[in-house]
Amino acid sequence: MYKMTNFSNEVQMIERDLLSMGEEVLHQMENVKDVFFIPTKDANVVIQQDESIDAFDHQIHTSILHLISLQQPLPEELRTLTTMMRMAREFERIGDQVVNVAELKKELDVDDLRPYVSASFVDGYKEMLQVSTAMLTKTLEGMRAGTPQSDKSVEQMDEDVDALFFSLQQRIIRDMKETPDQIEKLAPLFLAIRYVERMADHVVNIQRRKY
Structure with missing residues (x-):
């Protein structure tokens, strides 16, 4: 049974869960940065982290819905709760994009992509994730x-990510022209950089929705 305490205390608990969720997503993003370029980096570890993020998302949504059903919030409080719910969903979507990158690593079945791509792509991709x-x-x-x-x-900073995205697209095309026998390895990288670009977009959404 959901235990009801002071309304403001309940909101603070949800806020703490939301912040913990964001920190878990940050850790997940940091772990995926080198997944294409370090042979010992296990994509499965990154993917398994998403279970924790999904659990946070479920807990936050459940807590908010219980709180709304048990005590009618004021209009300002309701806006805060719905904003937190939306932020949690944005965090969850970042986690999904990270999983997409890790899944690409598994599909490629290559421990280290550096022999197949230019050094400028490696540097640009890492910078994109770093930003x-x-x-x-x-x-x-x-x-x-x-x-x-x-x-x-x-x-x-999101504009910088977008600029890197377009630059890396052109870099992949050049790499394909220079090493046409590696197109099968290079083509999925278009998706990888798109996933990172979407991560940044979700962060902007969170930033704009802060209550």
């Missing part, structure tokens, strides 16, 4: 500090 991770780090810092206003620097 996306930094975006989430700044967003979580704002959540911890309780600052509801949007951090415009996060949106600027």
